[in-house]
Amino acid sequence: MKITTVKTAATAGHCMHIWVRIETDAGITGLGECVHGGHAAIALIHEFAPRLVGRDPFAVDAIFEELRRSLVFEGGFAGALITALTGIEIALWDLKGKALEVPVYELLGGKFRDKVRVYADCQVEPGMNFDEIRRVVDDVLVRGFTALKVDLDIHAYGHAQSEVAGFHKDRFNQTAGAWEHDRMVKLAGMVKAAAGKEVDVACDVHTRLDVPSAIRLARDLEPLNLMWLEEPVPPENIDAMREIKRSTTTPICAGENLYLRQGFRELIEKQAVDIIMPDIPKCGGLSECRKIANLAEIYYIPFAPHNVASPIGTMASAHVCATVPNFLVLEFHWLHRDFWSTIVTQQRDIIVDGHIALDDSPGIGLDLDEAVARAHQYPGTTWFE
Ligand SMILES: [Mg+2]
Missing domain, CATH: 3.30.390.10 (Enolase-like, N-terminal domain)
Structure with missing residues (x-):
């Protein structure tokens, strides 16, 4: 052929x-x-x-x-x-x-598990009250998810800094002021309270902070027992990331902006994070991310891939997640796009009760409509x- x-x-x-x-x-x-x-x-x-x-x-x-x-x-x-x-x-x-x-997972070494746990990225907005946050969280939980993620940083919502009084006084400085710090801690607390003790909650700040702001935030989030705090500082300085990781009991997760196993080597070898999150359809593909997961596994670091892909890229990622021992949870980022389940000819939602089941379909197992x-x-x- x-x-x-x-x-x-x-x-x-x-x-x-x-x-x-x-x-x-x-x-x-x-x-x-x-x-x-x-x-x-x-x-x-x-x-x-x-x-x-x-x-x-x-x-x-x-x-x-x-x-x-x-x-x-x-x-x-x-x-x-x-x-x-x-x-x-x-x-x-x-x-x-x-x-x-044969399914791709068979070509990658076979399954450690038959279904892959998925968490939902959900959208809370600055200024939402507790009831509004609870509606967002309930919308996720009613679909069967047992883990979710929210964005804490205002930049994530596309607000110009001038729209939000009290936010950064300078566009480039990465220090979270007192108002911004308190807002992030309060928002995370409301999400955790709405979700309940049994649901795992992760919080993302998209590389927006400097080291002292990140340490302060991570420490003040400790009582919430978060699943993780994501990308507290930019990805390129591994020692700065490790400084934060070693300063807090809040688990630190990063890696969605790194590429290849070479790009993850220092992060893993220095144990600069508690959890790694490669984006599989971005950073090197199925073989490469299996190798990244295996490298992390010898340091007992869990593997929780970042994912914004359609059902096809998501299912491709799930094949890798099934074949590594240290898989933790996979992201789902299409909660409010109505063509999630219709963009594949199989015409079904691949996520059932917060999990993706791996079946015997050959290849990735989904076709594009x-x-x-x-x-x-x-x-x-x-x-x-
Ligand atoms: Mg992120």
């Missing part, structure tokens, strides 16, 4: 969702999804396509690593280039599973060309 064509399409959802379809001379195709690579990733996939044509599609890891190593001088260790390779990698795994008529997807085509992109 040889690869004959590599095509892309893109839809608008949480962000730009890039689809990669790889076709073969045997008539078997594979579909991959990658996120956060933007127009640059689409251009790169088309640039790589001639190098894939004529190749054996089963050599997934070798194709990925050959392309990546040849592109080191172009930045083959992070960013859109790795995301482009990720879309190709996931399509190759889907293709291989379909050709061999192009009519639904195309209604959300990303402006300025082509459709499977």
Whole structure:
């Protein structure tokens, strides 16, 4: 079997969702999804396509690593280039599973578990009172989720700083003032109170803080027994992250802005976080994230992938989650997009009672409904060309 064509399409959802379809001379195709690579990733996939044509599609890891190593001088260790390779990698795994008529998890070593626990990212807004927060939380819990995440930082809501009195006096300084600190602690407390003791709650601050603000926040959140506090500081200084982790009993989680196992090495070796959260359809794909999880596992660090993908990228991530011992929980970020369960031809919600079940379907196990997807085509992109 040889690869004959590599095509892309893109839809608008949480962000730009890039689809990669790889076709073969045997008539078997594979579909991959990658996120956060933007127009640059689409251009790169088309640039790589001639190098894939004529190749054996089963050599997934070798194709990925050959392309990546040849592109080191172009930045083959992070960013859109790795995301482009990720879309190709996931399509190759889907293709291989379909050709061999086995689910991808069987090709990755087999299952540790039959279903994967999922947490819901839910939207609370600054200024919501307790009853409003409880409605948001109840909307998640009624669907069967037992874990959720909220954003604490105001920047996450797209507010200009001038709209919120008392917030940062300076756009670039990362210090949380007294008003902002108290608002974040109070918001987290209301969410935890609304969710109840049995529900796991994570809080995200999207890299917005400096070290003293992050330590103060993490310490003041300790009584809430959060599942984690996410990305308290920017991703590139591992020692600063470790300083926060060692200053608090609130678990610290990070990694959604790192790429490849090389990008996670220092974070894991220095034990700078309590939990890692690679974004599988962004940072290197299924083989790579399994290796990242395995590296974390020898330090007894749990693996809780970040995820904003459609059902297809989410299911691809779930295949990895099933095959590693240290999996904790996988993100779901499409709570309020009505085409979540209709963008796949299977026409079903893959999440039942807060879990994704892995069945015996070959490949990733889901197919794109192009009519639904195309209604959300990303402006300025082509459709499977
Ligand atoms: Mg985050």
